[in-house]
Amino acid sequence: MREDEVRAKWLEEVANLWPIAKGSVREVKKKCNRKGCKLCASGEKHTAWLMTFYQDGEQSSCHVPTPLLATVKAALENGRKLETLMVQTGLELIKSAKEK
Numbered sequence: 001m002r003e004d005e006v007r008a009k010w011l012e013e014v015a016n017l018w019p020i021a022k023g024s025v026r027e028v029k030k031k032c033n034r035k036g037c038k039l040c041a042s043g044e045k046h047t048a049w050l051m052t053f054y055q056d057g058e059q060s061s062c063h064v065p066t067p068l069l070a071t072v073k074a075a076l077e078n079g080r081k082l083e084t085l086m087v088q089t090g091l092e093l094i095k096s097a098k099e100k
């Protein structure tokens with residue numbers, strides 16, 4: 001493959017990686033502030049979702065609204081695919097230079 005073909009293939013494959021995100025998602029249990037909440041009183045609490053990620057070397061997290069959970073999970077899966085794709089594309093770039 002020539003370098004311009006490697007680039008064209010990269011752009012085509014990256015275009016399909018949407019939604020995208022990097023990090024991980026986990027379930028947490030939270031207390032609410034409602035008075036007399038039976039779930040909280042029972043100690044069971046409420047299910048919430050957090051996306052954990054690194055930014056500038058620091059770990060951080062962000063609340064994920066439940067209706068967005070499937071989208072965020074798909075985004076994280078695409079993020080992993082993107083990393084694999086970058087490795088493959090880098091190798092193809094080097095190979096294309098050797099073939100000149």
Ligand SMILES: [Zn+2]
Pocket residue numbers: 031032033034037038039040041045046
């Ligand atoms: Zn509650």
